[in-house]
Amino acid sequence: MGDARMTGAELDRLRSFRVLAEELHFTRAAARLHLTQPALSQQIRALERQLGTELVRRDARGCTLTEVGRLVAAEAGRALAEVDGAAARIRAAVGGRDGRLRLAYTRSARGGRVDALVARFRVLHPLVEVVPETAWTAPNVAGLLSGRFDAAFVRPPIDEPSLVCRHVDSEELLLAVPEKHRLATHRRIHRADILGEPAVMWPRENAAGMYDRTIAQVWPDGGFHLVRHEPDDEQLLRAVAEGAAIAAVPAGRARALKVPGVRLRRFAAPTPTVDIALAYPRDTTNPAVHRLAALVR
Incomplete structure (x- = not known):
């Protein structure tokens, strides 16, 4: 009964027999299955031929199960539960609802x-x-x-x-400067303002494309003066707070970190961004x- 190689017709016969075993009445079982009574009877006879034994005995009030019929009904319930569960898991996975x-x-x-x-x-x-x-x-x-x-x-x-690679969002780059830096009072930073200024960046091997794009937008005419590497944004901003250098940083991360001693300033147009x-x-x-x-x- 638990054979995964059962055909669709065999599964249909088991489903019909399981319902009949619950109702013990051909007319009620046929109605639940949306079958005619002769069609249900044909399925049960086919299942009996397949198994080589009698499963059901009719009587005046409906029908009763033979001893083998009771065993088959129990096994059919377990087998169909496995099949239905597997089918539900497959449908869920295909639909992205599982996995x-x-x-x-x-x-x-x-x-x-x-x-x-x-x-x-x-x-x-x-x-x-x-x-x-x-x-x-x-x-x-x-x-x-x-x-x-x-x-x-x-x-x-x-x-x-x-x-x-699907675009999710674009984010403005800000300039992080020490709070006592000459640019800390500027509302907008022009590229010419930072030519040759000591700068801190994370290692290029972390994200080469973003690294190169940042430099191309913030220092388009050259003048990028790297004096220090830091492993991540938090350490980079702490280096800025120490007064060691300036840094170009994504707005969301920089504002979320809120490192004391750092002032974040926007660039004059064109606004540099990273994706x-x-x-x-x-x-x-x-x-x-x-x-x-x-x-x-």
């Missing part, structure tokens, strides 16, 4: 639209197990290529043809990934 999503965040883009997007996904697909990690763009991309992650938030541009995107393998078959990507669109 697993190994999702990597990028350190510089927590909060804002990224967190709102994942929160929305969790509400719509509560049965999907989201397994989060946080790293920089470069290790996130490496994790996608190795199969460690199903999807990841990254700072584009990234040059990986095997990955889809955040959702990346995932182009050939992914994980339905949860496609559901998350659909929310981005």
Whole structure:
């Protein structure tokens, strides 16, 4: 009865027999199954031929089960529960309502639209197990290529043809300066104001595309004077607070950290920006990934 190779017709016979075993009346069972009584009788006879034994005895009040019939009814209930449960799990997975999503965040883009997007996904697909990690763009991309992650938030541009990269949001770059710096009182910072100023940045290998784009927008005419590397945004802003250097930082992260001794100033037009995107393998078959990507669109 638990044979996964049962045909559709055999499953139909078991379903019909299970209902008959509950009703012990052909007319009522046929009505529940939306069958005619002769059609139900035909299915039961076919099941008896298949098993080579009598399952049901008719009487004046309806029918009774034979000893074997009672055993078959119990086994049919278990077998059909397994089949129905498996079918429900498959439908849920195909619909993105079940399964697993190994999702990597990028350190510089927590909060804002990224967190709102994942929160929305969790509400719509509560049965999907989201397994989060946080790293920089470069290790996130490496994790996608190795199969460690199903999807990841990254700072584009990234040059990986095997990955889809969907734009999620754009974020303004601000200039972080020490509170006693000559530029701390300026409302808007012009590019010429910072030529040759000592600057602190995170390592380029964390996210090469974002690193190069930042320098191209903030120091378009050259004059980028790097004096120090720091591993993340918080340490970068602490270096600024010490008076060691200035730094170009994404607005959301910088404002959320609120490091004492740092003043955040906007640039004069054109406003420099960096992007955040959702990346995932182009050939992914994980339905949860496609559901998350659909929310981005």
